[in-house]
Amino acid sequence: MPELPEVEAYRVAAQAALGRRVAELEVQDPRVLASGTSTTALVERVPGRKLVAVRRRGKLLVLDLPPTRLGLRFGMTGRLLVDGWSPVERLLWASPRLEPRWLRLVVRFEGGGSLGLVDPRLLGRVALDPDEDALGPDALTATPAELARALQGSVALKARLLDQRRIAGIGNLVADELLWRAALAPGRPAGSLEVADRTRLHRILRRTLADLVARGGSHLGDLMPERRPGGRCPRDGTPLVRGRVGGRTTWWCPAHQR
Numbered sequence: 001m002p003e004l005p006e007v008e009a010y011r012v013a014a015q016a017a018l019g020r021r022v023a024e025l026e027v028q029d030p031r032v033l034a035s036g037t038s039t040t041a042l043v044e045r046v047p048g049r050k051l052v053a054v055r056r057r058g059k060l061l062v063l064d065l066p067p068t069r070l071g072l073r074f075g076m077t078g079r080l081l082v083d084g085w086s087p088v089e090r091l092l093w094a095s096p097r098l099e100p101r102w103l104r105l106v107v108r109f110e111g112g113g114s115l116g117l118v119d120p121r122l123l124g125r126v127a128l129d130p131d132e133d134a135l136g137p138d139a140l141t142a143t144p145a146e147l148a149r150a151l152q153g154s155v156a157l158k159a160r161l162l163d164q165r166r167i168a169g170i171g172n173l174v175a176d177e178l179l180w181r182a183a184l185a186p187g188r189p190a191g192s193l194e195v196a197d198r199t200r201l202h203r204i205l206r207r208t209l210a211d212l213v214a215r216g217g218s219h220l221g222d223l224m225p226e227r228r229p230g231g232r233c234p235r236d237g238t239p240l241v242r243g244r245v246g247g248r249t250t251w252w253c254p255a256h257q258r
């Protein structure tokens with residue numbers, strides 16, 4: 001599923017379209033539009049605009065088309081097509097095939113080329129002028145102070161990390177990989193971390209995201225092959241525990257994650 005590493009790959013690939021002017025926008029399936037965004041508004045406001053920047057905040061991809069912005073969310077199975085190809089070939093829960101009927105929206109540029117949203121399960125959304133500030137700071141660039149602010153309170157640590165309003169971009173697989181690497185138990189209260197724990201978590205967050213971006217997917221972590229019944233901690237061989245934290249299936253090592 002697209003977490004920060006996949007959306008970062010989409011952002012990098014979409015740089016190919018910078019400087020192009022939109023010729024037309026086609027909504028193939030209006031169900032992909034976020035509430036408050038209509039086909040009429042998109043078709044009125046996007047064509048004629050020039051793509052001057054492609055940004056990412058958490059899992060939200062923002063196309064800057066001044067004075068308009070287009071926000072793309074990829075849900076569980078969404079992929080960005082850049083000039084007809086996908087920078088991420090395979091998502092964990094999605095077919096690697098590209099069926100024409102899964103193409104929900106296309107932005108075509110003057111002189112050729114396009115950006116398209118392919119989404120088999122239709123859980124992604126496209127929004128005109130999305131509310132970016134509803135999201136917390138981006139997980140890849142958050143400062144230690146921003147991470148500390150996101151982790152206040154007695155809610156489970158993993159639940160806080162998954163809360164996109166607090167810190168944006170961490171999904172279920174990245175959270176389990178991160179907490180395993182940082183030797184922190186997912187269910188402990190977020191606000192219970194000592195300064196040294198938070199400093200380590202911040203450092204490992206950046207390193208983990210950088211690793212997963214380089215490897216090309218959120219499902220390519222070191223813990224991932226063991227996230228299964230009978231799986232063992234790759235660090236110390238202890239059988240992993242499975243439970244629900246923050247409403248999500250969670251795997252962790254009871255020996256070294258505290």
Ligand SMILES: [Zn+2]
Pocket residue numbers: 233234235236237238253254255256257
């Ligand atoms: Zn362990």
